Amino acid sequence: xxxxxxxxxxxxxxxxxxxxxxxxxxxxxxxxxxxxxxxxxxxxxxxxxxxxxxxxxxxxxxxxxxxxxxxxxxxxxxxxxxxxxxxxxxxxxxxxxxxxxxxxxxxxxxxxxxxxxxxxxxxxxxxxxxxxxxxxxxxx
Numbered sequence: 001x002x003x004x005x006x007x008x009x010x011x012x013x014x015x016x017x018x019x020x021x022x023x024x025x026x027x028x029x030x031x032x033x034x035x036x037x038x039x040x041x042x043x044x045x046x047x048x049x050x051x052x053x054x055x056x057x058x059x060x061x062x063x064x065x066x067x068x069x070x071x072x073x074x075x076x077x078x079x080x081x082x083x084x085x086x087x088x089x090x091x092x093x094x095x096x097x098x099x100x101x102x103x104x105x106x107x108x109x110x111x112x113x114x115x116x117x118x119x120x121x122x123x124x125x126x127x128x129x130x131x132x133x134x135x136x137x138x139x140x
Contacts, residue, residue, distance in 0.1 A: 007133045011082035012074045014126045018088075018119070019070030022063045029060025042109040082130040089120040 028036040033053055037043045043052050073080050 005133070007130060008078045008081055011085055011126055011130050012078040014122060015070050015081040015084055016074035018085075018123070019067045019074065021119070022067030022070060024067075026060045026063035026067060029063055030057050033057055033060070040112045042111055044108055082127055082134075085123045085130075086127040088123045092116075092120055 028040070033056055037045060037053060037056055041056065043056070045052060070084065073084055
């Protein structure tokens with residue numbers, strides 16, 4: 001009898017990898033904040049610099065949290081991995097909608113947006129592959 005493929009393996013590996021990336025992002029947003037603010041986010045720190053850096057650092061704390069949670073889920077609850085992956089871009093979409101609804105507009109370059117587009121794309125593509133394998137390919 002042929003061995004059944006573990007369709008949760010790829011999403012679990014991707015989620016684990018994103019966990020490592022989020023921990024590194026947390027480091028960049030906290031311990032390496034000045035470099036990240038100037039070279040990646042390209043924030044204009046000539047006004048309210050401490051407030052901007054504080055908010056960037058708070059985001060870094062959430063990166064640590066998501067990083068450790070992603071690693072934990074990928075190792076201890078592998079079957080949740082694909083659903084966490086689809087929640088990531090969905091949550092960012094909700095946040096973007098909220099930002100637009102309240103009328104906030106960015107003025108800095110935020111070069112990290114290109115990295116985030118790739119990050120969200122990886123989540124989406126991995127979930128699509130998972131969904132194809134689970135719901136289309138294995139259909140009776």
